[in-house]
Amino acid sequence: MNLLDPQGPVAAADKTILIDSVAIMLAIVVPTIVAILAFAFWFRETNPKARFQPDFAYSGRIELVVWSIPALTIILLGGVAWIGSHQLDPAVPVPGTGSPVRIQAVSLDWKWLFIYPDQRIATVNTLTVPAGAELNLQLTSSSVMNVFFIPQLGSMIYTMNGMVTKLNLRADNEGKMQGLSAHFSGDGFPDMMFDVNVISPLAFPDWVAATAKTDRVLNEDSYRKLMQQGIAKDRPSYRLEDPRLFDLISTQHIPPGPGPRVTSDAGRSHNGDRDAR
Amino acid sequence: MLGKLDWSAIPFDQPIPLLAGAIVLVAILAVLVWVVVKGHLPYLWHEWITSVDHKRIGVMYMLLASVMLLRGGSDAIMMRIQQAVAFQSQGYLPPEHYNQIFSAHGTIMIFFVAMPFVIGLMNLVVPLQLGVRDVAFPTLNSVGFWLTATGALLVNLSLVVGEFARTGWLAFPPLSELTYSPGVGVDYYAWSLQISGVGTLVAGINLVTTVLKLRTKGMSYLRMPMFCWTTLASNLLIVAAFPILTATLAMLLLDRYLGFHFFTNEAGGNQMMFMNLIWAWGHPEVYILVLPAFGIFSEVVSTYSGKPLFGYRSMVLATMAICVISFMVWLHHFFTMGAGPDVNAVFGIASMIIAVPTGVKIYNWLFTMYGGRIRFATPMLWSVGFMVTFIIGGLTGVLVAVPPADFLLHNSMFLVAHFHNVIIGGVLFGVFAGFEYWFPKAFGFRLDERWGKVAFWFTFVGFYATFMPLYVAGMLGMTRRMQHYDVAAWRPWMIAAAVGMALLSIGVVCQVVQLLVSIRNREALRDRTGDPWDGRSLEWATSSPPPVFNFAISPDVRGGDAYWELKAHAKQLEHGEPEYRDIEMPRNSPTGFVCAFFASIMGFALIWHIWWMVILGGIGAFATFVVFAWRDHDEYVIPAAEVARIDRVNLEERRGLVSLAGIV
Numbered sequence: 027m028n029l030l031d032p033q034g035p036v037a038a039a040d041k042t043i044l045i046d047s048v049a050i051m052l053a054i055v056v057p058t059i060v061a062i063l064a065f066a067f068w069f070r071e072t073n074p075k076a077r078f079q080p081d082f083a084y085s086g087r088i089e090l091v092v093w094s095i096p097a098l099t100i101i102l103l104g105g106v107a108w109i110g111s112h113q114l115d116p117a118v119p120v121p122g123t124g125s126p127v128r129i130q131a132v133s134l135d136w137k138w139l140f141i142y143p144d145q146r147i148a149t150v151n152t153l154t155v156p157a158g159a160e161l162n163l164q165l166t167s168s169s170v171m172n173v174f175f176i177p178q179l180g181s182m183i184y185t186m187n188g189m190v191t192k193l194n195l196r197a198d199n200e201g202k203m204q205g206l207s208a209h210f211s212g213d214g215f216p217d218m219m220f221d222v223n224v225i226s227p228l229a230f231p232d233w234v235a236a237t238a239k240t241d242r243v244l245n246e247d248s249y250r251k252l253m254q255q256g257i258a259k260d261r262p263s264y265r266l267e268d269p270r271l272f273d274l275i276s277t278q279h280i281p282p283g284p285g286p287r288v289t290s291d292a293g294r295s296h297n298g299d300r301d302a303r
Numbered sequence: 304m305l306g307k308l309d310w311s312a313i314p315f316d317q318p319i320p321l322l323a324g325a326i327v328l329v330a331i332l333a334v335l336v337w338v339v340v341k342g343h344l345p346y347l348w349h350e351w352i353t354s355v356d357h358k359r360i361g362v363m364y365m366l367l368a369s370v371m372l373l374r375g376g377s378d379a380i381m382m383r384i385q386q387a388v389a390f391q392s393q394g395y396l397p398p399e400h401y402n403q404i405f406s407a408h409g410t411i412m413i414f415f416v417a418m419p420f421v422i423g424l425m426n427l428v429v430p431l432q433l434g435v436r437d438v439a440f441p442t443l444n445s446v447g448f449w450l451t452a453t454g455a456l457l458v459n460l461s462l463v464v465g466e467f468a469r470t471g472w473l474a475f476p477p478l479s480e481l482t483y484s485p486g487v488g489v490d491y492y493a494w495s496l497q498i499s500g501v502g503t504l505v506a507g508i509n510l511v512t513t514v515l516k517l518r519t520k521g522m523s524y525l526r527m528p529m530f531c532w533t534t535l536a537s538n539l540l541i542v543a544a545f546p547i548l549t550a551t552l553a554m555l556l557l558d559r560y561l562g563f564h565f566f567t568n569e570a571g572g573n574q575m576m577f578m579n580l581i582w583a584w585g586h587p588e589v590y591i592l593v594l595p596a597f598g599i600f601s602e603v604v605s606t607y608s609g610k611p612l613f614g615y616r617s618m619v620l621a622t623m624a625i626c627v628i629s630f631m632v633w634l635h636h637f638f639t640m641g642a643g644p645d646v647n648a649v650f651g652i653a654s655m656i657i658a659v660p661t662g663v664k665i666y667n668w669l670f671t672m673y674g675g676r677i678r679f680a681t682p683m684l685w686s687v688g689f690m691v692t693f694i695i696g697g698l699t700g701v702l703v704a705v706p707p708a709d710f711l712l713h714n715s716m717f718l719v720a721h722f723h724n725v726i727i728g729g730v731l732f733g734v735f736a737g738f739e740y741w742f743p744k745a746f747g748f749r750l751d752e753r754w755g756k757v758a759f760w761f762t763f764v765g766f767y768a769t770f771m772p773l774y775v776a777g778m779l780g781m782t783r784r785m786q787h788y789d790v791a792a793w794r795p796w797m798i799a800a801a802v803g804m805a806l807l808s809i810g811v812v813c814q815v816v817q818l819l820v821s822i823r824n825r826e827a828l829r830d831r832t833g834d835p836w837d838g839r840s841l842e843w844a845t846s847s848p849p850p851v852f853n854f855a856i857s858p859d860v861r862g863g864d865a866y867w868e869l870k871a872h873a874k875q876l877e878h879g880e881p882e883y884r885d886i887e888m889p890r891n892s893p894t895g896f897v898c899a900f901f902a903s904i905m906g907f908a909l910i911w912h913i914w915w916m917v918i919l920g921g922i923g924a925f926a927t928f929v930v931f932a933w934r935d936h937d938e939y940v941i942p943a944a945e946v947a948r949i950d951r952v953n954l955e956e957r958r959g960l961v962s963l964a965g966i967v
Binding site: 027028029030037039040041043044047048051052054055058059061062063065066069070071076077078079080081082083084085088089092093095096097099100103104106107108110111112113114115116117169170171173175177178180181182183184186187188189191192204206207208209210211212213214215216219278281282284285286 | 398399402469470471475477478482483484485568569574575608609610611612613614615617637639640641643644645647648651652655656658659661662663665666667669670671672673674675676677678679687690691694695697698701702704705706707708710711712713714715778779780781782783784785786787788789790792
């Protein structure tokens with residue numbers, strides 16, 4: 027999950043900007059810290075060599091310099107921010123090889139549902155993608171806010187009920203990674219980590235075919251069961267009955283998740299099944 | 304009869320809060336019994352609880368903040384231990400408990416530690432620095448304090464009656480809506496902030512008016528000490544920003560109580576609107592906290608360097624620039640919500656621009672030290688420690704203001720490390736410096752230097768040991784608020800942070816020890832001159848502690864660094880005997896305390912839906928206000944002879960010591 031070990035172009039570009047910005051700032055931060063410590067040490071009361079200038083309280087030249095240094099740094103960094111924001115806009119597709127893969131992610135309480143509408147399959151807490159392909163993600167939430175984040179692929183994005191956010195990624199190397207939710211969403215929040223399997227583009231159709239053989243079907247009914255509060259104990263995959271399921275969720279044709287079942291305890295809400303953790 | 308309240312509200316199944324609550328309850332009862340038995344109750348009532356003296360109110364604010372610091376600190380220790388042990392396991396705190404703890408930690412540390420600490424210091428010091436006898440609205444000031452205390456009381460009550468919010472310290476909907484948080488936790492959160500928010504707003508109005516309207520003769524704006532300027536800026540922000548918080552929470556409460564749909568998933572509610580509103584308050588809030596700290600450092604660095612503040616006008620400009628720009632950056636708290644690149648970039652750059660005036664401040668403190676004769680008393684150690692630490696916090700802050708970098712770091716442990724870096728390294732170091740610096744002014748004796756320095760070094764090292772590992776954990780992809788985790792790479796850093804937390808806690812313990820040791824040695828540490836640090840502003844021109852009327856004769860200010868000028872010309876001392884006059888001072892009033900008493904009842908009743916009690920509390924609070932509004936005599940007169948008697952004693956001491964030093 028190391029941010030400094032990116033596995034895709036978005037994460038690599040995010041990381042470059044991160045490092046560059048730190049470098050630009052260190053150029054003034056380090057001398058300033060050194061100067062603070064040096065001035066504090068040299069002008070200590072017990073140093074007879076330090077010249078005492080009790081009335082030195084203004085210098086136009088120094089004022090000019092102290093306003094210019096941070097201003098110039100910020101102008102430089104502002105340029106980085108402006109260009110970076112536009113180049114790395116999450117809504118802009120990231121070109122890749124082969125045909126793009128559409129993924130529709132839904133954050134549930136407390137698991138991730140990944141729908142592959144073109145492949146007519148869906149998975150829970152496991153995201154399998156072909157290396158090098160353009161990944162177009164659409165995201166929404168079944169209930170509360172979450173943030174979809176795969177640290178080594180870069181750029182996180184919020185998921186919100188009744189809304190669709192867009193994210194474009196690409197994974198360059200085959201292998202396994204982890205993703206997580208980066209916005210607190212309730213008692214089962216820490217269990218919203220998911221596996222990311224990046225497989226060869228040649229193996230991807232085989233994986234799709236193998237997944238589609240399952241007898242579990244994802245339709246409105248099974249989705250309603252899945253969105254009940256609780257954590258996923260295993261990682262089921264589904265055949266997708268209706269490729270418009272994501273639209274039904276994001277437009278609230280399927281109403282938002284129900285939240286905890288209220289027990290008799292006054293004022294203290296337990297999520298119904300306490301083994302949720 | 305009792306709404307939602309019944310015995311199941313007491314968490315008999317959870318030993319930790321129950322035990323903690325029981326111990327606190329016993330301690331409070333013991334103190335109360337001691338006070339009553341020893342006959343201190345009349346003294347407490349007349350001299351403190353009903354006092355409208357800004358110095359006393361300032362001290363009570365700081366006492367509240369200190370007690371709540373221990374509570375918030377305990378939460379922090381529990382969180383750090385949980386994250387150190389909860390690797391591939393549940394740790395020792397179940398999620399419903401852990402989630403309350405981090406929510407309470409954030410709420411308490413911001414609203415009931417940092418806020419009362421800075422408001423307390425401003426209350427104590429600003430009228431003295433302005434050379435005036437009181438604040439603009441003394442009774443309102445008392446109301447503000449007691450309402451803040453009400454909020455703190457309700458938050459602590461949630462420990463044993465019901466539960467606190469499990470939503471994080473900003474209670475984002477839809478998680479905080481009734482559907483997903485059906486318990487009373489969010490109601491405790493919202494009502495305690497509504498009530499204490501009124502208190503804060505009142506304090507803000509009072510201090511803004513004080514600075515704008517009550518300055519002694521000759522104290523023009525550009526002669527005010529820096530702390531007064533930062534107080535003005537900070538309280539202008541309070542007046543402008545806190546109503547946003549009140550309105551936002553009111554909307555959330557309407558959703559929860561009356562089935563409105565401001566922020567719900569259903570019926571066109573918009574959760575993103577809550578994000579915008581809460582941060583439109585939340586970002587100015589961090590400057591409300593840190594600007595007074597900047598003011599404290601300005602006073603401290605200048606005093607202990609034996610020089611005027613370098614670039615005073617530049618500092619004023621920088622302060623007011625921060626005050627204005629801080630309202631234009633709120634969106635940087637949610638770059639990852641899917642706004643377009645133009646919006647993200649504009650807010651990113653606006654956020655960075657704040658770094659310019661802040662950088663200027665750092666350089667001005669640097670050049671204040673240049674050519675000085677620096678005495679490394681404890682407040683100066685906190686100041687130098689602050690400068691170094693705050694620059695690092697500023698660096699990481701500007702870093703997360705770059706949207707693509709924030710796409711990786713948003714909500715991560717890196718962010719947690721960043722805001723603790725600026726709030727501990729900036730605000731907390733600032734109030735600790737201010738506490739040491741102005742303690743003799745408030746109580747008439749200095750604090751023990753040795754324990755102060757030990758406390759500084761433990762806190763300083765402990766801070767780095769706790770939060771540098773969190774920066775690393777953030778770079779390893781760890782997000783905040785994890786009750787447990789399975790990623791092995793995070794583990795060592797969580798353990799390191801727990802060790803750092805131990806050092807930080809020792810630092811806090813040292814502060815407590817310092818206070819106790821100093822009280823025991825108070826005769827040796829007595830400040831007879833009223834000017835223990837060779838100060839430069841007017842608070843040092845009166846005795847320590849100052850008489851209730853602060854100044855027997857209103858000071859006449861002829862330039863910046865008013866008291867320094869006076870000392871340089873030995874003005875105050877060459878007059879044989881000034882012409883004393885009668886002084887009118889505001890009468891003590893129980894209005895604040897009684898008002899807060901009814902507000903507490905009303906808040907509690909609202910949380911538990913006990914409607915008859917809500918009405919009772921509401922009527923009580925309103926009746927208190929009406930009685931106060933119909934008062935006949937709100938001032939009393941201290942006769943000139945009494946003023947002369949009090950002032951002569953102080954002048955004697957001062958003359959004696961000054962001639963001893965061979966100045967006159």
